[in-house]
Amino acid sequence: MKDSRLDPDRNSKAERAREARHIAGDYLRAADSLLNEEAYQDEASPSIELFRRDPSRAQATEDAIMGRVRALGRPDRPPAHWSRGPARVATILAAAALVAVASSLLTVWAIERSSTVSVRFVLEAPGARSVTLAADFTDWSPEGYDLKQNRETGQWEIIVSLRKGRAYSYNFIVDGERWVVDPSAPVFLDDGLGGKVSSISL
Amino acid sequence: MRTADDCSHGKTTGLALLFLLVGMSSAIAQGPGSSGGSPAGGDMDRLGPSEQRPGLAGEGTLRPSPGDPTVRYGPGWLAKAIKEFDRWLYASVEGRALSAVREGVLAVAVNALRAGVPPDAFKLRLREAVAKKVPPETILKAIEYDASYWIRVSEMIGTDDWPPGDKSPGFYIAAGNALRNGLGELAVRDVIAWARGSRGAPERAEAALTTVASIAIALRADDAQAAVMVRGLAGSRLRVGEFGNVAELAGRAFAAGISASGFSAKLASVLNAGGSLRELERQLFP
Numbered sequence: 001m002k003d004s005r006l007d008p009d010r011n012s013k014a015e016r017a018r019e020a021r022h023i024a025g026d027y028l029r030a031a032d033s034l035l036n037e038e039a040y041q042d043e044a045s046p047s048i049e050l051f052r053r054d055p056s057r058a059q060a061t062e063d064a065i066m067g068r069v070r071a072l073g074r075p076d077r078p079p080a081h082w083s084r085g086p087a088r089v090a091t092i093l094a095a096a097a098l099v100a101v102a103s104s105l106l107t108v109w110a111i112e113r114s115s116t117v118s119v120r121f122v123l124e125a126p127g128a129r130s131v132t133l134a135a136d137f138t139d140w141s142p143e144g145y146d147l148k149q150n151r152e153t154g155q156w157e158i159i160v161s162l163r164k165g166r167a168y169s170y171n172f173i174v175d176g177e178r179w180v181v182d183p184s185a186p187v188f189l190d191d192g193l194g195g196k197v198s199s200i201s202l
Numbered sequence: 203m204r205t206a207d208d209c210s211h212g213k214t215t216g217l218a219l220l221f222l223l224v225g226m227s228s229a230i231a232q233g234p235g236s237s238g239g240s241p242a243g244g245d246m247d248r249l250g251p252s253e254q255r256p257g258l259a260g261e262g263t264l265r266p267s268p269g270d271p272t273v274r275y276g277p278g279w280l281a282k283a284i285k286e287f288d289r290w291l292y293a294s295v296e297g298r299a300l301s302a303v304r305e306g307v308l309a310v311a312v313n314a315l316r317a318g319v320p321p322d323a324f325k326l327r328l329r330e331a332v333a334k335k336v337p338p339e340t341i342l343k344a345i346e347y348d349a350s351y352w353i354r355v356s357e358m359i360g361t362d363d364w365p366p367g368d369k370s371p372g373f374y375i376a377a378g379n380a381l382r383n384g385l386g387e388l389a390v391r392d393v394i395a396w397a398r399g400s401r402g403a404p405e406r407a408e409a410a411l412t413t414v415a416s417i418a419i420a421l422r423a424d425d426a427q428a429a430v431m432v433r434g435l436a437g438s439r440l441r442v443g444e445f446g447n448v449a450e451l452a453g454r455a456f457a458a459g460i461s462a463s464g465f466s467a468k469l470a471s472v473l474n475a476g477g478s479l480r481e482l483e484r485q486l487f488p
Contacts, residue, residue, distance in 0.1 A: 117443075136326065136375075140333035165442050166405035167376070167412045171334075179334055186449040187416040189383045192344050193336045199416070201409045201445040 021062065029055045117164050117202055122157045123147065123172045123182065131156040134179070135170030142173050167201040274318055274361050287311055287321040296325070296332040303342040310342070314349040318356040322371035323378075324349075351378040358391050365397070365404035376408035380415040386425025389414060389432040396436045410436040413445040417452040423462035430466045438473035447479050455486055 032055065125131055131149075132142035137160075147156035162168060167187075171179045181188045185198035291297040291304055291311075300307055311324050327348055331341040355377045359365075365373045377390050393407045410432050418428040435445060448469070455465045465486070472482040 134333060136330070139326075140330045142333075165403065166372075167409035167442065167445070169379075169412075186446045186453065187413055189379055189412065189416055189419075191330070191334075192347060192379070192382050193331050193334055194340065195334065199412050201413060202443045 021059065024062065025055055025059055028058050115164055116161050118159050118161050119200070119202065120157055120159050121147070121170070121172075121182070122155050122184065123174075123180075124155050125172075125174055126154065128156065128174045130175055132173045132176070133158055133160070133170060134173055135168055137162060137168050137170075147172070162202055164202045167199050169197045169199050171195075171197055274359075274363065275367065280315060283315050283321045284312055287315065287324065290321075290325060294325075296328045299332045300328065300338050300341060303338040306342045307345060310346050310349045314353055314356075317353040318359070319349065319352040319374060320367070320371045323352055323374040326371055326375055347382065348378050351381045354381070354387065355390060358387070358394055362398060364394070364401075365407075369404040373404045373408055376411050380411040383415045383419060385411065385415045385418055385428050385432075388425045388429040392429045392433045393436050396433055400437070402436060406442055407436055409442045409445050413449050416449055417465075418462075420449075420452055420456050421462035421465055423466060427462045427466040430470050434466075434470040434473040439476050440473065440479060444479050448482070451479075451483060451486060458487065460486065 121133055123131055131147040133145040133147060134140050134142040135145075138145055145158060145160070147158045149156050156172075169189075169191075170182070172182060173179055179195055181196045182198040182200075185200055187199040187201070188196050189199065191197040288308060291300070291308055297304060307324075307328070311321065314324070315321060324345065327345060328341065331344060336344070352374045355374055377393075381387070381390065390411065393411055396402055397404065397407045414428055414432045414435060417423065417431060421427075423431065435448060440448070452465060468485045469482060472478075472485050
């Protein structure tokens with residue numbers, strides 16, 4: 001509930017501060033007397049005695065704290081013209097540019113994401129020590145395209161992210177020597193080099 | 203093992219040989235008594251400065267074949283393409299692996315480049331061949347075959363700006379693979395016509411050619427049937443990712459005793475009408 005003594009329309013700033021101190025003092029005194037009554041009622045709680053406050057000391061502490069705060073002076077504020085003019089316009093433009101760039105990057109990422117697909121290449125090669133994938137999308141280099149053997153199924157597999165909308169040619173290389181086609185691919189052709197090549201359309 | 207000096211000497215010899223080859227083939231192309239002009243306007247004044255190199259063997263002979271690369275790619279393309287391929291052939295891992303047949307590969311490539319075949323088609327094919335550890339002599343033979351197919355493809359494309367430069371090596375390779383696997387020229391011509399008419403993506407054309415080449419082998423389809431299938435597939439509403447399913451349907455059709463003509467007719471009737479894969483399946487296996 002608001003104390004009528006703090007009515008801003010009625011008193012000056014200094015008066016209001018004085019009144020506030022008095023009010024605080026009144027509250028502290030009221031609290032102390034309440035604590036004293038409770039302490040008398042309960043002799044078995046001596047710890048409460050430790051928190052009994054002397055109103056004059058509390059006032060002195062409050063004055064000391066406020067004195068220090070006032071001694072700090074007004075906080076530094078940027079000059080008023082900083083919030084207007086070219087600097088403000090530049091800040092707004094920079095923020096707008098940042099938002100535009102971020103949204104463009106997000107759009108590009110979304111398009112890129114929607115135009116690619118994760119493809120799982122699988123080969124059943126019991127007894128193989130290693131299986132790698134070589135394709136036109138790897139420049140026919142198997143480096144970095146090692147298939148891992150699935151412990152449950154025993155199949156060799158690798159997942160590759162590829163762009164949709166075109167066909168890819170590929171082979172598996174078993175034990176680093178044997179170039180084989182993917183038996184599960186629906187399309188395979190003679191590679192013109194004495195072997196065959198699989199093709200997948202995405 | 204070759205030292206740096208050896209390589210440099212080899213490169214000079216290679217360049218001299220290459221310009222000599224270009225000179226000879228150009229002279230043959232012009233025929234005896236030719237005044238040097240070409241029907242496509244391949245005169246010296248159309249060539250870029252890099253092609254007018256004084257003091258080299260075959261000076262002034264880097265003229266384009268009638269109606270080919272300079273018309274399609276602009277003046278200066280041929281000399282630049284040859285120079286770039288020559289450099290790659292000497293500097294790359296693949297080129298070093300092919301040292302025994304390098305001059306032969308270069309001669310084949312120069313001839314094809316003159317016909318407008320993109321040098322990257324050679325690079326991609328040679329990478330595949332070297333990665334597969336194919337003997338160099340076999341690679342040379344294979345690349346001769348490929349080049350002959352690519353030259354035919356280039357003739358079919360003519361002076362059109364389709365496929366775009368950066369996509370064209372993939373199309374040449376796909377078309378060459380399809381021709382080598384028995385697909386007729388009619389199918390390639392038809393897919394080029396489709397792409398020109400609809401500004402179709404070269405990647406879609408490539409996928410259609412590869413798929414139909416495989417189907418044609420399975421069903422023993424003739425040129426006309428294959429061409430019908432390529433046109434139907436490329437111009438269909440199917441996604442490229444569904445082309446493989448069409449090949450699977452062809453396999454099932456073959457197992458069910460459906461003939462190539464039956465399959466191609468059903469494919470054309472369903473896909474040309476904007477039908478789906480499911481409709482095609484229903485038509486084939488009611």
